Amino acid sequence: MKEQVLELLPEIKEIRDEKLREKVIECWAEGIACRNWTNDELSSIPFTLLADNVQIYFIEHVRTCCRMAIACDKVLDEAYGKRKTPVNRDYLIAGSLLADVGKLLEFDKSPDGTVFKSDYGKHIRHPFSGVGLAYKHGLPSEVMHVIAVHSKEGAGEKRSPEAIIFHHVDFIDFELVK
Numbered sequence: 001m002k003e004q005v006l007e008l009l010p011e012i013k014e015i016r017d018e019k020l021r022e023k024v025i026e027c028w029a030e031g032i033a034c035r036n037w038t039n040d041e042l043s044s045i046p047f048t049l050l051a052d053n054v055q056i057y058f059i060e061h062v063r064t065c066c067r068m069a070i071a072c073d074k075v076l077d078e079a080y081g082k083r084k085t086p087v088n089r090d091y092l093i094a095g096s097l098l099a100d101v102g103k104l105l106e107f108d109k110s111p112d113g114t115v116f117k118s119d120y121g122k123h124i125r126h127p128f129s130g131v132g133l134a135y136k137h138g139l140p141s142e143v144m145h146v147i148a149v150h151s152k153e154g155a156g157e158k159r160s161p162e163a164i165i166f167h168h169v170d171f172i173d174f175e176l177v178k
């Protein structure tokens, strides 16, 4: 399972702290196991069910947002150096990779492969199930915060620097396709 997760999300290797890396893998492994998702399915389901005709797929979206977040952090570093608002890069990457892990529970599939919102997902949208998974696997509160406030549920909350970066890159991807 660990290999399946790393194959799906090679960006996990960008996390420098080994324990944090393992916890991110555990969350994804549990999410995948809950509905027996295969990598092929995860690579071919639309990243959101909130828009029609989405041509961007779930895993592509997770990876792209993570890479955009890393790139933003790098540009800010290069531009402002010591004057930059501090960002914990590991927390930024872990939060980016886990923000949508709850979709593994929010979505379900019918026998013909169609993906739909599960009853569970109607009650608990993915930021909540994502925080639940992260809590269970001992992720730090800074990472749970990124998951919790990345979406519309976080509007009006004071976001950390990591959460600000992730929220914006996520909405770039979302608003360009919706």
Ligand SMILES: [Fe+2]
Binding pocket: 099, 100, 126, 150, 151
């Ligand atoms: Fe999300």
